[in-house]
Amino acid sequence: MKALVIGGGWAGISAAMEAARLGWEVVLVEERPYLGGRARSFIDQTTGDVIDNGQHVMMGCYHDLLRIVRDLGTDHLLEAQRALRVAFVDESRGLDVLDASRMPGKLGMAWGLMRLRNLTVAERLAIMRLALTVLRSPQAGRGLTCHEFLIRTAQPEGAVKRFWEPLVLATLNAPVAVAPAELLATVLRLAFFGTTEDAKLLIPTGGLSDLIEPFPAWLAARGGRVHTSTSVDRLRIVDGRAAGADLSDGVCVDVDVVISAVPQRALTRLTLASGVTSVPSAEPEMSPIVSVYLWYDRQWMSVDFAAALGTTIQWVFNKNRTAEGLVALTVSAASDIVRAPSNEIVRLCDAELRRLFSSAMAAAELKHGLVIKEKHATACITPSVHEQRPATDALCGQVRNLLLAGDWTQTQLPATLEGAARSGFAAIAAARSRAQ
Ligand SMILES: Cc1cc2nc3c(=O)[nH]c(=O)nc-3n(C[C@H](O)[C@H](O)[C@H](O)COP(=O)(O)OP(=O)(O)OC[C@H]3O[C@@H](n4cnc5c(N)ncnc54)[C@H](O)[C@@H]3O)c2cc1C
Incomplete structure (x- = not known):
């Protein structure tokens, strides 16, 4: 069975690994030069430190994601708490710990x-x-x-x-x-x-990309291939099934089954280019996440991370393992600040931190700041959007062998890494039962 997986985020990687476990011949195509999609790491040009496109937190209940990292041998890069422990910090009331x-x-x-x-x-x-x-x-x-x-x-x-x-x-x-x-x-x-196991937070100890670094070799060892910097531009649909796919490098691959593990917008583009006219559901608004990395001249944070209350900053992570004095801040559902200039965001975050941790930060000097704006971090899932999230086989009525995966599909979970991982497994399970 020849499987084409489109997209090298966690959904695509999950689908590709599950298909390879079944002995299928897998080709995974990713349009960017790197794998990981919306969960990746890169090197900060100023400091040379490896940072993520945004701090990601996982939990012990991420069973499908854990299966992936165990198979890739990278589970040791996730540090598990002994049991759930979350600090809350509030300017007027100080630190409180759950x-x-x-x-x-x-x-x-x-x-x-x-x-x-x-x-x-x-x-x-x-x-x-x-x-x-x-x-x-x-x-x-x-x-x-x-x-x-x-x-x-x-x-x-x-x-x-x-x-x-x-x-x-x-x-x-x-x-x-x-x-x-x-x-x-x-x-x-x-x-x-x-x-207790499921409630633990799992914090990556290195860059997010390290978690999936062995994947191309893992797949190659099972007869599969990964193409990066290549997009799937069109599916060749013959008699209601995808017979092949045109890649941006001019190659056409033959397929028995196609797993789309791309965001909804990219799927709409691909289906339109392939002559598939109806889309599985209307595209929801996207919800931005703004991540801010601040390098101070010394370590000042005493806890691993804390929820910040009453501030624009929502979470503060101690990134001392990456660089002494580095903290990562997260602002989810960040439409209020996503358009602000980065230097203003840095100033605001530094000032808020100093209010929250006034005595610990008294002598700390800010050396460098970096703002990452993920405008399309996840779909903004409302009750009606949630109801309309498409099942993996939502397009099978038009293209029999095209299955959908991705954090936005109907996983019954929030749009998360676990949702993405679960959707990949679900797509292969559906492809398998349709092929029988
Ligand atoms: C800043 C930030 C913080 C987050 N924090 C958390 C967190 O703490 N915990 C958590 O669980 N989740 C978190 N998330 C959400 C999580 O990152 C996503 O849910 C998950 O990465 C989505 O994976 P995916 O595989 O569904 O999609 P993606 O990662 O978007 O992968 C889709 C891939 O398809 C590729 N593609 C698109 N079109 C084509 C084409 N035509 N041909 C080939 N390739 C194509 C894209 O380049 C992309 O790599 C966060 C997200 C962001 C952005």
Whole structure:
């Protein structure tokens, strides 16, 4: 079976590996010169340090992603917490830590929540009530935005501001006003209120690209090939199936099955160029993520990372392993600042950090700043967008052997690395059953 995988992000890599495990002959084509798609690392020209296009955090419940890195032998590059531990920093109330390590699984999370000092007892109990609702009812939140769900479950303002908003932004890359409560419920069930193992955060210790670095050799050892700097421009569709694909280097490859693992916009371009007229669903708005790397002359951060409350900055990561004094900041759903000039963003972030960590940073001097604006970081998934996310076989009615993968397809997960990895496995499972 000849499989063409279009796109070398995590969805494409996942599909290619699963197809190769089945003994299929795999060709993966990626239009950029590198693999990894929206999760990659590169060298900062000023310092020579390896940095990511944005700090990525994974969790123990990323089972499909973990299968990939274990097979590639790069799982040791993900540092797992002993149990979930998240610091929250607030200018007026200082540092607070959610530590789920005292008891196993859900009990540990409940214990950690009830010990949060910066929330009132009523706020902590309201959070617990919402979690219990979600754990008891698989339908909880369906069709609602997070905002509507938080109102229905009577969440006090303090719990929304200090707990739910940062959690939703970090996991769904959308504000509570539009993010689907169904996905928040999924995140609570699978991750935060899952097993101790599933709730752990996994932080990459090197560059994101290191996680997939062995992939081309892994694939070659199984008879497959990777073409980078080459795009798939058109599918040759004969009698309702893709018989071949035209690549930008003039080559035409014969195929038995095609896995599209490209973002929705790229799929629309490709299908139109191939004479496929209908698209699986309307293209949603994209939600930007702004990442800021700041190099200080000394290490000043005492925790590994912290959620920042009441600031434009949402998360601060201590990147001391990469360079002493380096911190990475994340602003999700960043449409408010994505158009600001980079030097202004650096100034704003430095000033906010100094407010949050005033004594620790008193002597720290900023040496260098870098802003990375990912304008198309993920789709902005609202309840209606979520409902319309296409299944892997959504286009099979028109092209029998074309399967869809990617974080934007219907994975039942937020648009994440795990969603991408899962979609690749799902596409190959569907291709296999259609071929039988
Ligand atoms: C700044 C930032 C921070 C993030 N943080 C997190 C996080 O903390 N945790 C988390 O789980 N997720 C996070 N994400 C989301 C995660 O990166 C994405 O969900 C995931 O990388 C998507 O993978 P994908 O394979 O579906 O798509 P992509 O990575 O976009 O891969 C698609 C690939 O297809 C290629 N392509 C397009 N058209 C063609 C063509 N015609 N021919 C050949 N190739 C083509 C593209 O070049 C691209 O490489 C973050 C994303 C960003 C941008």
